[in-house]
Amino acid sequence: MKSFVREFITQSRHVTQELRHRQLIQTALGKYEVKRDEKKAAFQNWPAARQAAAETKWEAINHLDQHLTDFARRLEARGTVVHWASTAETARDIILGIVRDSKARSIIKSKAMTAEEIHLNDALEHAGFEVVESDLGEYIVQLRKEAPYHIVFPAMHLTRGEISELFARELGSAPTESPEELTMIARRALRQKYITADVGITGANFAIAETGMISITENEGNARLTAALPKVMITLLGIEKILPRLEDLALFLPMLATAGAGQALTCYNSLYGGPRQPGESDGPEQYHVVLLDNRRTQLLADPEQRDALHCIRCGACLNVCPIYRNIGGHTYATTYSGPIGSVITPHLRGLQDWKHLSYASSLCGACTETCPVKIDLHHHLLQNRRNSARQKPSRTEKLTFKLAAVVMNRPRLYAIVKKMARLFQPLHKLVKGSRLDPAYAWTQTRDLPTVPDQSFKDWWRTRA
């Protein structure tokens, strides 16, 4: 159990010192910041837009049962099969069942964080199916057998040189330093996959209760091809993706684009409301929507942190987080990284195993300030700390405070301890910063303040 913490600390220490990593993050996020501010400024009133978005999501999440049943009913009315999955395992079984029934061989997938969450690719590959990620960034990390580095920019940690080497090794392409040529190599490699794939799997950014549609936001067109060509289409989404009305998208789409990537609007914002309908020329014969709970209802049951379900996965809180920028995405070892990941992972995967993420924060509040739906992120980190201490109090901490209380309440004893501290402090130099130092956790990177020769009390007593 302890290993998650230990791994986190080791990795953090390693990555923070890597100059190359710092450089990549600075370039990528520096460009983002400029564009984001430019697009935010174009809004007539960004703060009011945030408040409206927060209230809309509040409405959706706090009437989730009603909206979900409406959403499912309207999809079903037009020929979609809606599946409900309490756990990751159920969701995987449902999808495997659909893939087997359709006698598929190859599967094309567009980006879906929920699929990462339930380790869908592993399950499909294990069952003997070929799954190809079609988003360029996801395709790159899939070839590297890695998890995405960032919710929105999966291959942010790689240079073009590394990507060129990867493509040369895996696809046999000629090395190139041009991002454009690299993109075209991937485009060519994936084109045939779309046409031959039997099943297309997508995620969703929003689920519209009013009309029974899912909305997918993307720049590349890979999700559109995934939803257009294979004869079976599956969409996997968390139950929290609900928006009540179609017109809510008029606010949420530009806000997602601005907060997420510094764009006024993402290149393709597509709505899907069913399989190919009578009179339509293409689209899947079968459309399946899988609604995933996977402990989201547990988070819903915590009214204090319920607003974490308002998250639209724009990644803005990662981009501004001093911790994320220093330790990078993989160090978290979670599906969802950054502040939002630190808040929700303890709910999704166990508080005691993942509480350390809530401590790895300066509580600066940059995440809360940037969040387009006003999730109270940094307070939730504090609440996670409180909840974990309440659930499993630390014995050392308890003992320390008890001892301190004893000393503080007895002035004479306190004076003795002070004298002892003055006496022993010179000896501390011998072990300072080494493993023998009782204050090692602090002194390995910092100085311990010295006890002054004279306390205020002493000075007061001896003043002329």
Added chain:
Amino acid sequence: MNEREAILARIREALTLTAGKPGAHGGGPGHHEPAVSPGPGSARQWLPVVGDSFEERIALFRANSAELKTDFYLLNTREELAKLLVELRDIEGWQRIGSHSGSLTQPACETLALPVCRTDGSYDVHELEKCDAGLTECDALIAQTGSVLVTSRSAGGRALSVLPPHHVVLARREQLLPDLPAAFELVKTKYSPNYPSFASLITGPSRTGDIERILVLGAHGPKKLTILCL
């Protein structure tokens, strides 16, 4: 109890406790912003400004197109449209095109005099993949964002506007809408309750920034987007 009922039961159980309204940080007072109560069309007051006249709107659409690297042409006559299409065909060396039937696409296809893969009914996707351009109509142009609204009914299905390397949109001036709220309003009034199974707001040619955040056009969808507006 099946999965659906189990999940809904957990949701209802969870919602017996009330959550505070958004904007009150840490549950404390002092930070609460006045409620803005989002209602129909209310997003308009917060989104980027759009002018009232046709000229202002078309100028905004033009400026947005330039930023997005969309080629936008406002044309006055069908002859101008035909001339431009022929020019495009010759410059890019189109051999075959994909299209669907429509009052703008039909004459355009005749002008081009090329083999056409039609996506009105069932079609062969391999044929469409070989096309040099996809010629479609649309539901609307959106000034605020420089977007084109297409649906499976207005633009020849799902693939025609994304599979060929060049997407050419034929639109009419009357189709220019001011903003996103107007676009979703149109989808509702035009199609409800019998919605097409696919609708998309296309904002510029396909793009990616996945390699060192450097913009590359034509990731998986069209490398070029041309909008010809009569």
